[in-house]
Amino acid sequence: MEDLQASETWRIFRIQAELIDGIETLNGLGPAVSLFGSARTPPDSPWYRLAEEVARGLSDRGLSVITGGGPGIMQAGNQGAQAGRAKAVGLNIRLPHEQHANPFQDLSIDFRYFFVRKLMFVKYAVAYVIFPGGFGTMDELFESLTLIQTGKIRRFPVVLMGSAYWCGLVDWMRQQMLAEGNIAEEDFDLFHLADTPQQALEVIDDFCRELESTDTNLRRMTDQTP
Incomplete structure (x- = not known):
């Protein structure tokens, strides 16, 4: 029992160390977009190329791109961001x-x-861009929607790339969740469907322009992002 209690106590310090490391590393990052999608997407997939293009567009706008750091869509996002002028995280x-x-x-x-x-x-993101993926991707999607819906974080764009992939889920949400009264009609305004990089980037551009009118630091941070 004593060994177990000691292990649990030290786990708190490991958690604290991860928090400090993450905050200290990312605190000067500036505005960023978190990009999600399947680790199993191969480099020759159209989704991979689309993610790379979206990330490059974000980076060229001075928005760093944060991914889970792994293969598949995550690699495409980092690869596209690194080709631009902002950081790949x-x-x-x-x-x-x-x-x-x-x-x-x-x-x-x-x-x-x-x-x-x-x-x-979520802490360093001004938007989420979510590509087709599995359980982990769905986890990030619904957690972001929950945090926005409940007012735990500032509202920002959640862009779902590939309407054909997501339409079945959205239809089910309407036919089941909405019909049962478990969500409201306005909850569908919490996310956007996009099929092209231009559509996704336009949603994020519009949001960033709104932020600039209230957050005097956003333009400065974007302009100074290397």
Whole structure:
């Protein structure tokens, strides 16, 4: 029992260390967009190329791109961002399979705990762009919508790339969740569907222009992002 209690106590310090490391590393990053999607997407996939193009567009606008640091869509996002003028950030997680750090990272942080990593995704983001993916991608999607819906974070764009991939889920939300009264009609305004980089970037551009009118630091940070 004493060994177990000691282990639990030291776990608190490991969590604290991850929080400090993440905040100190990312605190000067400036405005960024968190990009999500499947680790299993191959480089020859149209989704990979689309993610790379979206990330390049964000980076060229001075918005750093934060991904989970792994392969697939995450690698595409970092690769596209690195080709632009802002930073490519990878928040890597230690997993028994699938996850290995991709080589396109200007800033790289390793995490043991999912919840600390997830905090970093949302803390430094002015938008989420979500590509087709599995359970992890859905987790990030619904967590962001929950935080925005409940007012726990400032509202920002959540862009779902690929309407054909997401339309079944959205239809189910209307036919089941909305019909049962578990969500409201206005909750569908919490996310946007996009099929092209231009559509996604336009949503984020509009939001950033709104922020600039209220946040005098945003333009300065964007202009100074290397």
